[in-house]
Amino acid sequence: MIGCGAGGVERLRGELVEPAIERGWQVAVTLTPTAGEWLRAIGEVERISQVTGLACRVEARLPGAGRPHPDIDCYVACPATANTVAKLALGIADNQALTTLGEAIGTPGVPVVVFPKINATQVRHPAWQSHVDALRTAGVHLLLDDQFAAHGPRSGNAPGIPWSGVLDTVERITD
Numbered sequence: 001m002i003g004c005g006a007g008g009v010e011r012l013r014g015e016l017v018e019p020a021i022e023r024g025w026q027v028a029v030t031l032t033p034t035a036g037e038w039l040r041a042i043g044e045v046e047r048i049s050q051v052t053g054l055a056c057r058v059e060a061r062l063p064g065a066g067r068p069h070p071d072i073d074c075y076v077a078c079p080a081t082a083n084t085v086a087k088l089a090l091g092i093a094d095n096q097a098l099t100t101l102g103e104a105i106g107t108p109g110v111p112v113v114v115f116p117k118i119n120a121t122q123v124r125h126p127a128w129q130s131h132v133d134a135l136r137t138a139g140v141h142l143l144l145d146d147q148f149a150a151h152g153p154r155s156g157n158a159p160g161i162p163w164s165g166v167l168d169t170v171e172r173i174t175d
C-alpha cells in the first residue's frame, strides 16, 4: 500500500491496513515523504510497522541494504494526491513510493489500483486528463468511475475516501 500527503491518510492504518490484514492479506506500506512526515508526527509510522510486521517505508534503502518488503501481488495507492498521480503518469520516480509504483506499472501481471483524493480544481488542470489517459492505457485501475464519484473529482471538497470500496476493488481484480 502507498499513502500520499492527502487529507485522510492519517486513517490509513485503521481504515485500510488493518481491514486488509483481517481479510487475510499481508500488507507492506510505503509513504511519500509528505505522508511520512505527517504520519511520523502522530506516531503512525511506528504503529503501521507494528501491525504489518514490516518496516513502513518512507526513504529509499541504501545501496547494498536488503529489501525491507517482500514481492508484492497488488499495489494500492490510497489516498493518492494529484501530485503523485501526475508524477506517476510522467514516469517520475523521485521518492520511494513513486519508484515502487512506477516499477509496478512496468511489471506484467501485477495490478496497480489508485484512488486519487483530489478536488475539482485539480481535475480542471489542463494536464489532468492526459495523466488519467496515460495511466489507464498502462493498465492502472484508476478509481474515478461513478462508483467512486461521490468521493472523487466531481466533488468540490473531496470529502472522503471510500476505504472499503477500494479494498473490494482490490479483491475483485485479484480474484
Ligand SMILES: Cc1cc2nc3c(=O)[nH]c(=O)nc-3n(C[C@H](O)[C@H](O)[C@H](O)COP(=O)(O)O)c2cc1C
Binding pocket: 003, 004, 005, 006, 007, 032, 033, 034, 035, 080, 081, 082, 083, 084, 117, 118, 119, 122, 158
Ligand atoms: C492538510 C493538507 C491536506 C491536503 N490534502 C490533499 C488532498 O486531499 N489531495 C491532494 O492532491 N493534495 C492534498 N494536499 C497537498 C499535498 O500534500 C501536496 O501536493 C504534496 O506535495 C503532495 O506530496 P505527495 O504526492 O508526495 O504525497 C494537502 C495538503 C495539506 C497541507
